[in-house]
């Protein structure tokens with residue numbers, strides 16, 4: 283079970299998730315410090331551990347719109363946040379799948395900051411209100427990558443097939 | 448089939464494909480900029496533990512162009528650029544554009560200018576505005592760095608789902624002082640920032656057929672702001688003419704949609720009724736006709752970017768600024784999209800007009816478009832820009848505001864000091 287620590291609206295851009303001015307920082311080990319850097323309080327609490335790993339952030343439509351910067355996925359991944367949104371922008375969704383970030387698509391979710399959330403099979407359960415919400419599965423084409431543990435191991439396997447090792 | 452369905456069928460060796468099919472299309476051009484530093488990192492990871500030496504599938508199909516932070520704004524960027532240069536040298540990547548006035552510029556402009564693109568190509572780039580190259584009738588889309596590492600290793604994009612296509616038919620002549628930028632802002636406002644999510648936009652109609660390549664690039668560039676995987680325009684004589692002038696000698700073969708192609712939506716637009724459009728803070732789909740936002744005071748005007756930093760854009764701006772001054776309380780920054788545009792503008796006298804007017808001419812590159820390098824906004828400041836995004840924080844400061852417009856509106860507003868119509872007598 284984990285708490286909702288932040289609630290976003292529609293069209294949260296990759297500039298909001300990982301501002302362009304930190305783009306020279308690329309390594310997944312270094313990006314987490316700038317997660318939601320312009321949401322000063324949220325950033326502080328993520329970095330200090332006041333919001334523990336596994337915390338939930340929720341959003342409405344088109345989360346992750348904008349640039350292709352992969353830092354937007356790796357910065358959230360570094361804090362092991364669970365993202366639950368109504369839907370996602372394409373490149374951000376793909377980047378997240380590639381890096382193994384847990385994105386949950388839940389079109390009807392009703393939850394507030396502070397609510398306790400639990401994932402039970404294909405449902406998101408709001409333990410605070412007792413309500414259950416259905417989720418949409420990832421596009422089928424992406425499941426193979428998820429199952430391989432991300433795009434790097436998936437590609438590695440293909441590379442080994444290609445060069446027959 | 449639609450254009451993209453045909454391209455994907457060819458690139459994956461199939462007779463026909465339909466939306467939802469999952470393919471591994473071969474890639475014709477794989478483009479990166481400074482984020483190649485992360486791609487290299489992920490590419491090394493792919494090979495680690497395999498016992499294999501790293502091996503690029505085809506260095507001739509890889510393009511790397513420095514543009515986002517040129518010259519480097521920090522030691523970190525400079526070190527990334529150095530790492531990339533070493534990689535380029537070691538792997539014999541020829542389509543490399545360094546920070547030089549004889550080859551440099553914004554990646555999307557360079558791909559067009561150097562004729563690295565053809566109708567029917569599959570192009571991927573580690574940049575969301577890779578949609579730009581759909582202007583040449585190619586299927587061109589943005590991917591992340593890890594996915595690019597996979598392309599470098601395998602030469603295919605893994606698990607591509609054939610997207611549905613929306614057909615947008617634009618008819619009529621754009622009124623004077625209304626430009627392709629106004630048209631695409633209008634479209635994004637109409638269908639919203641997520642209106643084309645996971646879909647392709649195919650542009651048709653006489654307005655598009657009569658539009659020069661520079662305008663087509665604007666439409667496809669900004670298609671991603673409606674969420675589109677790509678924008679695409681059927682190749683024609685204009686496409687072939689542009690590529691020929693760019694030095695392409697091979698035969699151009701256009702991929703055109705079938706008469707019975709299936710679209711998931713058809714939108715018709717009458718271009719002759721448009722007035723200049725403005726995207727207001729902080730989303731690109733918050734679009735209003737200029738008559739509703741005239742008079743907003745502007746601290747910084749920006750002309751440039753992969754959207755509107757081309758010679759036609761500079762020509763429009765120079766025409767308006769000639770003999771005039773940038774308003775005293777406004778500053779104006781001009782970033783030509785490439786060095787060849789810069790030099791062209793120099794020859795044509797535009798740079799002189801700009802410098803006489805009080806505008807600052809910056810070096811070609813992304814400049815302040817993404818808020819990391821030059822031209823940040825102060826707290827509470829307002830920018831009016833020909834770039835493509837106005838997200839909170841985009842121009843380096845979440846306490847600033849960015850409005851988006853055409854070069855004509857930008858230039859007219861620079862003179863006025865507030866958002867102002869380029870139409871005479873309408874200020």
Ligand code: SF4
Pocket residue numbers: 514515553554555574576752753754812813816817834835
């Ligand atoms: S000019 Fe702006 S939008 Fe275009 S590639 Fe550069 S940063 Fe991206």
